[in-house]
Amino acid sequence: MIELNPIAIVKNTRKLVKDDHWGDVVSTIELIPPMTEEALAGIESFSHIEVIFYFDQVQTDKIETGARHPRNNANWPLVGILAQRGKNRPNQIGTTICKLLDHSANTITVQGLDAVDGTPVLDIKPVMKEFLPQEEIRQPGWVGELMQNYW
């Protein structure tokens, strides 16, 4: 077993857990002690960050360890929980690349974070070109349909 402590908390206007329309959402992420504001020094020289967060509102008995239809929509194929990005997953971890809008002391402001108000943050990493895929991405057709209204 691995024990983690949140390093920060998400604050935004999204109170309800809903699937779509995250693109314009602006969130602040505020560090919590023992993190110090020095932990964010220089982050403003990056245009994008990756936020690693914990889906704390998922009910434990709804976690899928096998396969399911994405969003439980039978129009999409039955695929493994590790072949989709839904929140009802083992360890309840989300990872999302966001635009960094602002940095001040122990707080950053980001756009496009798909996490509700109050979500605990486990880590923040700068996005580096060298860590993005260098080859073309191949993905199945259902992804484009599911993502149509996501941002």
Place this chain on the structure above:
Amino acid sequence: MIELNPIAIVKNTRKLVKDDHWGDVVSTIELIPPMTEEALAGIESFSHIEVIFYFDQVQTDKIETGARHPRNNANWPLVGILAQRGKNRPNQIGTTICKLLDHSANTITVQGLDAVDGTPVLDIKPVMKEFLPQEEIRQPGWVGELMQNYW
């Protein structure tokens, strides 16, 4: 406090924790119970996956909660631990996008995972185009120097 359980283990030929030359490393990732092989169903329709893993060999007293020079190299600026991707970070989480080479039952084979043999895996997510940055990436000059021999 958040409690997580590894869902899989990394197997490869990299036994020592060293910084560079990860590009050609081929790793297998094998699920552990209660995960079932159904959890990977359909993953082969994606070209890339993101592996979320735990830097279990980091010594707790070496974890940085403020700022440090990347790789402790004074030629690079003093930046916050959240403005770099080094392993000595709060919660010891790594996230890396890898090429998916193969999938068979409860095992996948990937290229370019920068994790040593035996590393616990916390999550695996498919890389979707829609979750990659849509704008150009801006990053400071030291990143290109640090990453020169990384892959």
